[in-house]
Amino acid sequence: MKITGKTKIVGIFGFPVSHTLSPLIQNVAFQEAGLDFVYVPFQVKSSDLRKATEAIRVFDIVGVNVTIPHKEGIIDYLDEISEEVKLIGAVNTVVNKGGKLVGYNTDWMGFLESLREDGVSLKEKKAFLIGAGGAALSLGFALVKEGVKTLFLTNRTYSRAENLARKLKEIKGDETEIKVVEFEKKEKLASEGIDILINATSLGMKEKDPPLIDLTGFPPSLYVYDVIYNRETELLKEAKKLGMRCQGGLGMLIYQGASAFWLWTGKKAPIEKMKAVARDYLGV
Ligand SMILES: NC(=O)c1ccc[n+]([C@@H]2O[C@H](COP(=O)([O-])OP(=O)(O)OC[C@H]3O[C@@H](n4cnc5c(N)ncnc54)[C@H](OP(=O)(O)O)[C@@H]3O)[C@@H](O)[C@H]2O)c1
Numbered sequence: 001m002k003i004t005g006k007t008k009i010v011g012i013f014g015f016p017v018s019h020t021l022s023p024l025i026q027n028v029a030f031q032e033a034g035l036d037f038v039y040v041p042f043q044v045k046s047s048d049l050r051k052a053t054e055a056i057r058v059f060d061i062v063g064v065n066v067t068i069p070h071k072e073g074i075i076d077y078l079d080e081i082s083e084e085v086k087l088i089g090a091v092n093t094v095v096n097k098g099g100k101l102v103g104y105n106t107d108w109m110g111f112l113e114s115l116r117e118d119g120v121s122l123k124e125k126k127a128f129l130i131g132a133g134g135a136a137l138s139l140g141f142a143l144v145k146e147g148v149k150t151l152f153l154t155n156r157t158y159s160r161a162e163n164l165a166r167k168l169k170e171i172k173g174d175e176t177e178i179k180v181v182e183f184e185k186k187e188k189l190a191s192e193g194i195d196i197l198i199n200a201t202s203l204g205m206k207e208k209d210p211p212l213i214d215l216t217g218f219p220p221s222l223y224v225y226d227v228i229y230n231r232e233t234e235l236l237k238e239a240k241k242l243g244m245r246c247q248g249g250l251g252m253l254i255y256q257g258a259s260a261f262w263l264w265t266g267k268k269a270p271i272e273k274m275k276a277v278a279r280d281y282l283g284v
Contacts, residue, residue, distance in 0.1 A: 104263060109255065130200060151176050
């Protein structure tokens with residue numbers, strides 16, 4: 001990589017930030033696209049977030065990705081946010097438009113694009129979303145936006161699932177039927193004719209994590225989606241064993257990055273190259 005006086009800078013704000021795959025993926029994408037950009041990790045403490053955001057303007061940085069724990073907090077320091085961010089309440093991409101900082105959320109786009117690539121449509125479907133953190137909120141938004149007929153929600157902490165249901169109802173009114181289910185009773189949904197089941201929790205990231213749910217009673221037509229991208233989870237292994245179609249979180253990661261790439265450069269990202277480098281790095 002050749003850095004010159006003309007090289008444009010983008011990066012990521014997070015704390016910690018050392019685990020992120022985005023610098024690897026984005027730098028390969030810039031190189032492949034022949035763009036004189038460099039993507040760097042910025043470890044930013046919450047107490048420094050205002051100053052760090054101001055520095056985007058000071059250093060004429062093209063934009064940044066934003067990860068845990070700043071996705072919500074950074075909104076206060078931006079000049080404008082997209083319509084989706086107004087609904088989701090979380091930013092993962094900032095674009096510096098001549099000194100005006102605009103916040104976007106591309107996580108939900110990444111999820112939808114990865115499903116489209118696999119030929120999965122959500123319209124009028126029955127979906128089961130497990131989790132109620134940041135990822136679940138973006139995915140829940142995508143699910144109601146795409147017009148799922150019924151959305152079942154569950155979470156280890158029940159009250160957080162109820163909060164998520166309330167938020168999603170505010171976004172989509174009554175068009176999607178939203179039902180909260182107790183975590184301990186999640187296997188009972190096997191007979192509900194669910195089309196797609198999604199893990200939006202962090203369970204499965206670690207080698208010794210137990211399976212999230214027993215899939216044996218669910219129909220083989222079930223599509224299983226897991227946001228975890230660093231390994232093949234027990235959930236995906238079980239789905240494959242039962243002959244169910246499924247995918248892990250790598251597609252979502254790549255496509256949210258590709259949308260950010262497009263927002264910063266106006267160019268289409270080299271998806272296959274990004275996927276290949278991420279797979280190679282993760283050994284998946
Ligand atoms: N593929 C992608 O592009 C992508 C994008 C964003 C995030 N992710 C992944 O999504 C996962 C969740 O991220 P997040 O930002 O939503 O995190 P978060 O806000 O911290 O939420 C974590 C969620 O996981 C649940 N959870 C944690 N440990 C659990 C356990 N042992 N059993 C059952 N549920 C458990 C939590 O339940 P409680 O509420 O009960 O604590 C909560 O719902 C992470 O692994 C992250 O890497 C992937």
